[in-house]
Amino acid sequence: xxxxxxxxxxxxxxxxxxxxxxxxxxxxxxxxxxxxxxxxxxxxxxxxxxxxxxxxxxxxxxxxxxxxxxxxxxxxxxxxxxxxxxxxxxxxxxxxxxxxxxxxxxxxxxxxx
Amino acid sequence: xxxxxxxxxxxxxxxxxxxxxxxxxxxxxxxxxxxxxxxxxxxxxxxxxxxxxxxxxxxxxxxxxxxxxxxxxxxxxxxxxxxxxxxxxxxxxxxxxxxxxxxxxxxxxxxxxxxx
Numbered sequence: 001x002x003x004x005x006x007x008x009x010x011x012x013x014x015x016x017x018x019x020x021x022x023x024x025x026x027x028x029x030x031x032x033x034x035x036x037x038x039x040x041x042x043x044x045x046x047x048x049x050x051x052x053x054x055x056x057x058x059x060x061x062x063x064x065x066x067x068x069x070x071x072x073x074x075x076x077x078x079x080x081x082x083x084x085x086x087x088x089x090x091x092x093x094x095x096x097x098x099x100x101x102x103x104x105x106x107x108x109x110x111x112x113x
Numbered sequence: 114x115x116x117x118x119x120x121x122x123x124x125x126x127x128x129x130x131x132x133x134x135x136x137x138x139x140x141x142x143x144x145x146x147x148x149x150x151x152x153x154x155x156x157x158x159x160x161x162x163x164x165x166x167x168x169x170x171x172x173x174x175x176x177x178x179x180x181x182x183x184x185x186x187x188x189x190x191x192x193x194x195x196x197x198x199x200x201x202x203x204x205x206x207x208x209x210x211x212x213x214x215x216x217x218x219x220x221x222x223x224x225x226x227x228x229x
Contacts, residue, residue, distance in 0.1 A: 042203050042219030100215040104157040
């Protein structure tokens, strides 16, 4: 079946612009995670949803970052007033409820110029 | 707080040689441990996982890993490396969150190069 999909795959934006990154989880996966991966680093947890409820947003670096999952399926990670330090690969993962195996999407490469 | 250390940033092995990638973790309880592989342009793929029970776990693509509680290690091994194994490998540790889910903490990764 289809895996986790993310769009866009690449995004180049100017500093100060807002961006929205989309994640479409595997059908039937109720848990959804966002991670950020800087060059040469492992992914770092940003936030997590169970169905439409945001259960943990402790990894969001500041209030310019927000995420939503209004219908418990597709999620959007929004970065307002982007800064160069926001440049990274943003990865989404999903899992079954209570599941510990996370399935990752291909990521969105964000470049802020 | 939990943490993961992968001490080797780059490793080069010859095709057909054996491989061991090191992973050490810091966690206050029995951890859930994972190895993921990341190929260029691809997402992270789960190779194997350890939750409990037998400390030697088998994964996909001929990989295995051994959990050693006394050494806080979860090293990844393969008896004979293939050129297609060239990729970046990440070790991760995670608890089970209240209400389910699994917030993962990753190491910095080991880049594997395979010489033909």
